[in-house]
Amino acid sequence: ARTGLGFDVHRLVAGAPLWLCGVEIPHSHGLSGHSDADVAIHALVDAILGALAEGDIGSHFPPSDPQWRGARSGQFLAFAAERVRARGGIIDHVDVTIICEAPKIGPHRDAMRSALARIMDIPESRVSVKATTTERLGLTGRGEGIAAQTLA
Amino acid sequence: ARTGLGFDVHRLVAGAPLWLCGVEIPHSHGLSGHSDADVAIHALVDAILGALAEGDIGSHFPPSDPQWRGARSGQFLAFAAERVRARGGIIDHVDVTIICEAPKIGPHRDAMRSALARIMDIPESRVSVKATTTERLGLTGRGEGIAAQTLA
Amino acid sequence: ARTGLGFDVHRLVAGAPLWLCGVEIPHSHGLSGHSDADVAIHALVDAILGALAEGDIGSHFPPSDPQWRGARSGQFLAFAAERVRARGGIIDHVDVTIICEAPKIGPHRDAMRSALARIMDIPESRVSVKATTTERLGLTGRGEGIAAQTLA
Numbered sequence: 346a347r348t349g350l351g352f353d354v355h356r357l358v359a360g361a362p363l364w365l366c367g368v369e370i371p372h373s374h375g376l377s378g379h380s381d382a383d384v385a386i387h388a389l390v391d392a393i394l395g396a397l398a399e400g401d402i403g404s405h406f407p408p409s410d411p412q413w414r415g416a417r418s419g420q421f422l423a424f425a426a427e428r429v430r431a432r433g434g435i436i437d438h439v440d441v442t443i444i445c446e447a448p449k450i451g452p453h454r455d456a457m458r459s460a461l462a463r464i465m466d467i468p469e470s471r472v473s474v475k476a477t478t479t480e481r482l483g484l485t486g487r488g489e490g491i492a493a494q495t496l497a
Numbered sequence: 498a499r500t501g502l503g504f505d506v507h508r509l510v511a512g513a514p515l516w517l518c519g520v521e522i523p524h525s526h527g528l529s530g531h532s533d534a535d536v537a538i539h540a541l542v543d544a545i546l547g548a549l550a551e552g553d554i555g556s557h558f559p560p561s562d563p564q565w566r567g568a569r570s571g572q573f574l575a576f577a578a579e580r581v582r583a584r585g586g587i588i589d590h591v592d593v594t595i596i597c598e599a600p601k602i603g604p605h606r607d608a609m610r611s612a613l614a615r616i617m618d619i620p621e622s623r624v625s626v627k628a629t630t631t632e633r634l635g636l637t638g639r640g641e642g643i644a645a646q647t648l649a
Numbered sequence: 650a651r652t653g654l655g656f657d658v659h660r661l662v663a664g665a666p667l668w669l670c671g672v673e674i675p676h677s678h679g680l681s682g683h684s685d686a687d688v689a690i691h692a693l694v695d696a697i698l699g700a701l702a703e704g705d706i707g708s709h710f711p712p713s714d715p716q717w718r719g720a721r722s723g724q725f726l727a728f729a730a731e732r733v734r735a736r737g738g739i740i741d742h743v744d745v746t747i748i749c750e751a752p753k754i755g756p757h758r759d760a761m762r763s764a765l766a767r768i769m770d771i772p773e774s775r776v777s778v779k780a781t782t783t784e785r786l787g788l789t790g791r792g793e794g795i796a797a798q799t800l801a
């Protein structure tokens with residue numbers, strides 16, 4: 346049983362779509378960056394790759410590569426889950442923490458767990474999605490970006 | 498064996514009591530926020546709930562609910578530990594990291610380990626409490642708040 | 650199977666040597682602080698000590714103690730790995746995440762994995778090294794410091 350830890354931050358910008366855990370969330374701001382910038386999935390991909398010791402999301406899907414511009418991050422996660430199976434492993438449990446002041450994550454938790462479970466092809470009961478704020482402090486507290494931290 | 502990851506930040510304010518890991522620490526500043534604002538216990542509760550995939554501390558004890566105003570966070574941790582037992586599990590090991598410039602955590606480590614062990618009803622040898630600074634950088638480095646990161 | 654989590658931040662200063670994961674990286678800036686300030690090894694030592702519930706790097710190697718000034722952090726990691734063996738354990742897997750805007754970590758990943766594996770005396774296949782940026786946000790995004798987060 347190996348465990349990996351992922352962390353990522355993306356910048357919030359006005360008017361962009363907001364994807365988190367494979368779900369589009371209605372919000373005044375969205376995330377910019379690599380692909381659809383789904384910071385939670387990026388951190389989860391890194392946690393899985395970390396457990397496998399197979400590099401990181403940037404080594405498999407370089408942000409500089411135009412083919413990933415605007416890409417749905419779900420395909421990165423499907424790739425990581427497939428790597429686990431190719432190595433003869435199973436994804437026993439994943440735990441995602443989204444760190445932001447807004448939007449509220451709770452109302453979307455079930456949809457997020459369901460989306461992640463579907464992409465990884467594991468039971469929803471093995472997918473945890475949590476959220477916390479940083480009490481208006483720091484980059485997430487000022488609403489400059491959203492961070493995600495994940496264990497797999 | 499499932500593992501969960503918790504993270505939390507609370508704001509430091511002058512003259513408030515400082516609770517960390519269930520221990521009141523003499524210090525010029527204390528934490529404000531939800532309940533007694535024991536940021537380390539909050540992160541630990543989230544780690545346990547993450548391992549169980551049973552939501553997060555905010556979904557069980559909403560900060561907006563007046564009944565938790567000023568509440569001792571130990572009761573949230575006792576609840577989480579009870580959930581583990583109700584699911585037929587045991588808390589094998591917890592590892593708490595407190596991130597702050599001040600106060601020094603080392604002198605309180607033993608009291609903290611003992612308090613957490615007592616609340617969760619597990620041996621002290623299974624409770625790790627660590628601390629680090631961020632070298633006067635960032636929100637914790639400027640003394641605006643204390644962060645805690647926990648594995649369970 | 651116990652798991653520990655380590656986190657550390659060190660300050661970037663112009664002209665200092667930059668040590669990360671036991672490898673010296675050519676870069677305009679280096680890290681200042683305790684010992685050679687290898688923030689990734691510090692976080693890894695804390696993860697291992699956290700899994701053992703044996704305090705933290707600061708309790709074993711106090712930054713205030715002049716004997717550790719300029720010390721190579723590899724010796725702290727060798728100590729932690731030895732503590733695992735002394736307790737009858739093995740280091741099954743470690744996962745290091747380096748959080749910085751620059752330098753690029755990818756080109757040094759293999760050297761870092763190899764250096765860490767050698768110090769801990771475990772196979773390189775059990776050592777994961779990953780990197781992420783915070784998109785120019787926060788203390789790492791502004792280049793004020795480098796953070797590392799580690800699981801062991």
Ligand SMILES: [Mg+2]
Pocket residue numbers: 353354355378379382384387
């Ligand atoms: Mg990303």
Ligand SMILES: [Mg+2]
Pocket residue numbers: 505506507530531534536539
């Ligand atoms: Mg809290």
Ligand SMILES: [Mg+2]
Pocket residue numbers: 657658659682683686688691
């Ligand atoms: Mg350090």
